[in-house]
Amino acid sequence: MKLLDTKVKNDVLQSMITIIDKRRDEIIEENKKDLESFNRNDQALYDRLVVNQSKVDGMIQAIKEVKEQEDPVGKTISEKTLDNGLKIVNKTDPFGTIMIIYESRPDVTIEAAVLAFKANNKIFLKGGKEANHSNIILEKCWHEALEENELSTDWISLLHLNREETREFLSNPPEKIDLVVPRGGDKLIDFVKRTAKGAVLVSGRGNNFLYVSPDADWDTAKKVIINAKTDKISGCNALDKVLIDSHLPDFEVKVKDLAETLENDYKVEILVDGKVEDVLDKPTLPTKDTWTEEFLALKIVLSSVESFDEAVEKINTYSGGHSSVIITEDDNKALEFMQQIDCAAVYQNASTRFTDGGQMGVGAELAISTDKLHHRGPLGLKQLVTNKYYIWGNGQIRE
Template sequence: MAIDNNPAPANTTKIRSIDPVLQSLAWLLAENRAGILEANRADIAACPPDDIVIYDRLRVDEAKIDKMIASVESVIALPSAVGTVISSHTRRDGLKIENRRVPFGTILIIFEARPDVCIEAAIIAAKAGNKILLKGGKEARNTNLMLAGLWKKALDENDFDSSFVRYLDISREETQKLIAGERENFDLVIPRGGEALIDFAVKNSKAPVLVSGRGNNFLFIDEEADFAMALKIAIDGKSRLSVCNALDKILIHKDFPDLESRIRKLAGDFHDIGVEVLG
C-alpha cells in the first residue's frame, strides 16, 4: 500500500502550533456527542455479547467523551517541546552544536477495539509536531471513522494539511503489508495490541517500533509495606479487566507479618469484586 506521505519538517521553525486544531477538536467532540454515541452503538451491536473485555474497551459513553475532551484540553495547556534546546556548546573553531527536540516525522499507531485512542494517542503525537497514521481494529470501525472525521474537520477549519492526522480504513493483510513495506512510509510504529501484532511489527518493520502493554503485570508486597495501601493498589489494579496493565500476579514477601491472615483478607476482598484468586 502506498502512502502519500510528506513528513513533518525537520526545521522546527516551520512547524505551526497544533493548538488551534486541538481546540477545534475539543469543541467538535462536544458538539457531536450524539453522532459519536450513535456510531458506537452500531459497533456495540456487532460485539459478541459474552465478551466483556472487548465490550468494555469498545464502549463509548458520555463519560468517555468528557474524558476525551479533558485530555485534549490538558494537551493544549502543555508547552510545546518542539525546538527546545536540550544542550549546546561551541567548538574551538566557532561551530555551534545544539541538541534540540524535533518530531519523529510520521507515526503509525495501530490499535485494537479502543476508539478513544483516535483522540488520546493522536493528540500527544500531534502536539509534538508529528504526522499520525491511525489504524484501528475492525470492531470499532464506525466509531473510529466518526472520530477521524472530526479530526479532518478540525484540521480543515484551521487550514492545516488534512493528511496531518489520517485514519487508514484497511484490512489486516493490508496493514501487515504496510508495516513490512517501505521505510519512508513512516518513521515510528506504535503497535497497541496483542502479542501477535507486536511480534509482527518488531520482526518486520523497517522503522523503529515502540513497544508497551504486553501485560503479565506483577505487584510485589514487601515485608515492610503498608498493607492497607498495598490492598488498595491491588484492588485498583484488578478493577478493569480490559486494560493492558491489569494486574496478573501478586507476590508477597514470605516474612510479611501475619502472612496467612493477610492473604485471606486479600483473597476475600478480591472475591467481593468478582475476581477469582488462584495459587
Template structure:
C-alpha cells in the same frame, strides 16, 4: 469531509507525508487552536459518536469478543468528555518542537545545540480502543507529526467518526489537510503494507497484544516502538502496611482489569502471608476475582475461598480479566527474581516500610515503571501529566513507559560557527 479518502494504504501514507513538512513548521498557537477545536467538536458531536459506537458494541457482542474488549470499546458521554479534556490538556503542554535539549561550545568556538524535531509521519496501530484515535491524533499534532491511524475492525464505525471529527476540526483551524489519516482496519495484508512504507512512514507504534506485536515483527521494515503487554506484579513485603497493600491490590486488579497496567500476579513475603492472604483473598473473592495460587498461598488463604493450583503458564499470563495468580516468597530477592523471569517490563510495585527493600526493588526490577507504595494503575500518560498517551513502551529505546509528545520527537544537532574549519 476534511479527512481524505485515498484508495490504498500507500496513497494514505503519501497524503500524510505531503502534510508533514508544512505541519512541522506550524507555530504552537495554530496547533493549540486546532486541539481545542477538536475537543469542542467531540463534545458537540457526542450523539453522532455514540451512534457509531453503538454499532461497534452491537457487533462486538454478536461476535462474543468478551467483556474486557467490550469495556475497551465502549464510549459514553463521560468518556467522550474525558477524551476531550485530555485533548485540551495536550494543548496546555509546552510545545516540544524546537526545544533545546542540551548544548555546549567547542574549544574552537563552534556552538553545538541538540533540539527536538518531529519524526515526520508516525503510524499508530491499535485494537478496540476508539479513544486512541483522538489521543494519538492529538499527541501527533502537538508534536508536529502527521499521523496514520490504523484501528481494528472491531471499532471501525467509532474510529471513522472520531478521525473525521479530528481531521475536520484541525483543518478548519489551519492544520494542513491530510495530517490526520485513517486506515479502515482491514486484514493482515493491509497491516503489512503499512509496515513496509519505507521512506514514507518514519515510525510505527503498535498498541495491542502479543498477536499484533508478532504480526508486525514478521513483516515490518519501518522502525517500530512496541507499546506491548503488561504482566504486572505487586509484591507485599514483610514490613508492608497491610491496609495500604490491600487497597493497592484491589485498585490494581479490579478497577479496570482489561488494561495493560492492571495487576496479574500478587507476591507476598512469607512473614506477612499468614496475616495478609486471608483478608486479601476474601476481598478479591468478593470483587469477583478468580484466584490461582501456589501451595502455600492456597493453604494460607483461609476456608471458603477457592484458589486453583497455579501452573507455570499462570505466572507468564497477562489475563486482562478478573483473574489473579498468587505466590508466597521468602525474600524481596525472590520476588525480584520472579518479576525478572515472568514480567513484561511494564509496571511493577512493592508495598514496604523498609527503605532497603524499596531500594533493592527499584534497582533490581527491570521495568519501565517501578512503584513503591502506589498502584500500577498510575502508569498512564494522562496520570503522568502528558495529557494522553499513544501507549506504554516496554522497550529500552528513546521512548520507555508512557509515550507522550516528547517521545514523539527525535532531535537534530544545530551547529553554528564563525568561519571555523577543521585542521
C-alpha cells in the same frame, strides 16, 4: 510535513474541541453500531470500546490539556561554541511520520492524533475493526478541524486495512514511517515486530506483579491489591500476580483474608502456587506460561516466595516490564526493590493503576512504552520528538 507555527496547531485543536462537542451525540450513535455487533465474551475489550458522554468529555479534556502544553518542537537541549568557532546547538525535532496500531479503544484515535499533531508529526491510525464506525466519525472530525484551518487532511489518516493489507503496509510502506507503535497484546506486538520496516516502540502489555514483604502493613497491602486488580481490569496497568513472602506474620490468616475479600466482594477468580496451595483450596496454575500471561480479567495469581531476592528474580523473569510494586514499611528495602526491578514503573505501597500519563503528570499519552529506546513509560507530548544538531560555522574545515 512542514513545521507549523504553534498558533496554527493550537487553532486546529480548538476547532477539534468545538467539533467534538457539537457532534458528541453523533459520535455516541456511531459507537453504538460497534457495540451492537461486538461479541461481549471479551469483557475487557468491550469496556475499552464503549464511548459515552463521559468518554467524550475525556476526549475533549485530553485535547485541551495538549493544547495548553508547551510546544515540544524546536526546544534547545544544549548549546556550546567550540575552540574552532563552531556553534553547536542540539534541538528537539519531530519524528516525521508515526503509525499506531491499536485494538478497540476509540479514544486512542483522539489522544494519539492530538499528541502527534502538536509535536508536528503526521500520523497513520490503524484501529481495530471492532471500532470501525467510531473511528471513522472521529477521523471526520479531525479532517473538519484541519480543513477549517486550511491544512491538509494528510496530517491525520485512518487506515482501512485488513491483516494482510496491514502486513504489506508495514513491510512495504508507501512512504517512510519513522516510528511504529503497536498498542495491544502479545500477538499484535509480535506481528508488528516481525513485519515492520521502521523502528518499533512496544507498548500496552502489562502482566504486573506485587510483592508483599514480611514487614508490610497488611491493611495497605489489601487496599493496594484490591484497587490494582479490580479498579479497571481492561487496563494494561492492572495487577495480575501477587507474591506474598512466607515470612509474613500470620501468613495463613492473611492469605485467607485476602482471598475471601477478592472472591466474595469482587468476584475475582484465584489461582494459587507455592505455599498458598496449602492454605487455599483453589486451582493451581494450568501451565508455567500462566506466569507470563496478562489476564485482562477478574483473575489473579496468589503465590508465595521465600525471600526478597526470590521475588525480584521472579518478577524480572516473568513480568511484562510495565509496573511492579513492593509493599513494605522499609524505605531502604523499597529503594533496593525499585533499583533491581526491570520495569518502566516501580512502586512502594501504591497501586499500579497510577501508571498512566494523566495520573503521572504527563497528560494525554500515546501509549505506555515498555521499551528502553527511546523512552520508557508514558509517551506524552514531550516524548514524541527526537533531536537534531544545528552547526553554525564560517568556513571551518577539519584538518
